[in-house]
Amino acid sequence: MYIFEKNYKNMHKGTLSKKAEILIHIVYWFLMAYFTFIKNPIRARLYVPDLFFITYLIVFILTFYFHYFAVMKFVFKSFQWKRFFAGVLVSYLFFTALRWLIEQVITHILFQRINYTNTAFLNYMFDNLQYSSMPIILSSLLWFVIYFIRLLEYNQIILEENKSTEIKFLKAQINPHFIFNTLNNIYSMVYFQSDKSLTAIEKLSQIMRFTTYESQKEKIKLSDEIDYIKAYIELEQLRHQETAFVDLKTETENEFEEIPPYILSPLIENALKHGKTSTENPITIDLKVKDKKLIFKVLNDIGTQKKDKLGGIGLENLKKRLEIYYPQKHQIKFTNQNNQFTAELEIDLK
Known part of the structure; x- marks a missing residue:
């Protein structure tokens, strides 16, 4: 995984712009909405999102971008497997804690409703292991897609820079070689007057x-x-x-x-x-x-x-x-x- 460390640290600013990255995210969420609702309009008409669907969606998006911007950046600055698993664990705990806060505390205060009646610690943690996997996996996949787009562009820039450097080096070889020969010629003419x-x-x-x-x-x-x-x-x-x-x-x-x-x-x-x-x-x-x-x-x-x-x-x-x-x-x-x-x-x- 050395390639991740090396290229993450040296990623060129001239690669994929922030605007392009935002556009990719917009397209991603559009596709998510399409396959969830628009692809099945009958289901979309019949299904009315309830309170806890909305809260899960909020937790999903917040966890998605917490993992994308914080965890993945931390993990691949200096990749090690233990950092990777630690990052996944942190995102899982973030999802679980945030969901508890919203669905067990805030909704109770605002709407007198809670999502989990069985709040046993192990039961709650195990159940959210499944629910948290989706935003974590999808966030990781999108991060990798954008990273590899940047990596391909970065490698192209490096190739162009190496090409330019080699050309300059080859030109530098030409000039002294020519000057040396010509000065020798003129020296001979001056010597023989x-x-x-x-x-x-x-x-x-x-x-x-x-x-x-x-x-x-x-x-x-x-x-x-x-x-x-x-x-x-x-x-x-x-x-x-x-x-x-x-x-x-x-x-x-x-x-x-x-x-x-x-x-x-x-x-x-x-x-x-x-x-x-x-x-x-x-x-x-x-x-x-x-x-x-x-x-x-x-x-x-x-x-x-x-x-x-x-x-x-x-x-x-x-x-x-x-x-x-x-x-x-x-x-x-x-x-x-x-x-x-x-x-x-x-x-x-x-």
Whole structure:
């Protein structure tokens, strides 16, 4: 029963509202009245509630809500079986004492009538054991229904919060990884006194603006991701002092289509980091978006430099984010064949 303790103490305020809970209670009492009277209109016409039916109804409702608001709250704050049985006993004693007060004392004073002529203690307590069971059981059942509605909503909130936290963590992994690589590139250009180092710094500044502002958004325009990719490629071209070792083609029906930031760039970063760069066999990048389907393909010759394990930080990160953003709506495939590495990504944007 640990789940009851944990979730009762941490129940989120954003779950089932008080108004909704009151509405459930109204529906509950309507159904009770329906099955008691309305379902059998003949019985309802013939039956005239007497004094002790009314008093029992009063005791029933008071016990119902005493058990609902006081006892159940006490029991499941820190669930233990002894607390549960103690709570049931308290509700039973509450029902019995209240019924005695109303039907044996108050009605005698007001109407000179009492319900029980045999007021032997054991007889009275045993008889009310049966009558008290109904409000206690029904109150417990309604409390459990509302509790589990709140529990389901609370668990959904926790899942959303965990999802948001994981996305933020994955984004935090991306930025340092990219900055580390880019600063190394610029360091090399400055070290060799390249006249393009200032241009590289300007490009880095442009990319950092994207990293600072756009990457914090849940989704961005596809055109912004493409601009980021182009700036990244230009930095690499400045470092290699070549301009034709990347062949980028884009064909999109709607440049305002929205995607999560950094959902395409890890495949390009991987190709530029581990691929063999040359103008004769350039890295080819092909992006198509048609009929709400994104198809992205990156192909590169495998370089001789030391490579990370397939996927590395960037691609493993990408896989996790795709699972979060597009569960069962994406496919990602890596192929290593004929000394060429191919990364293919398909996303259903519907």
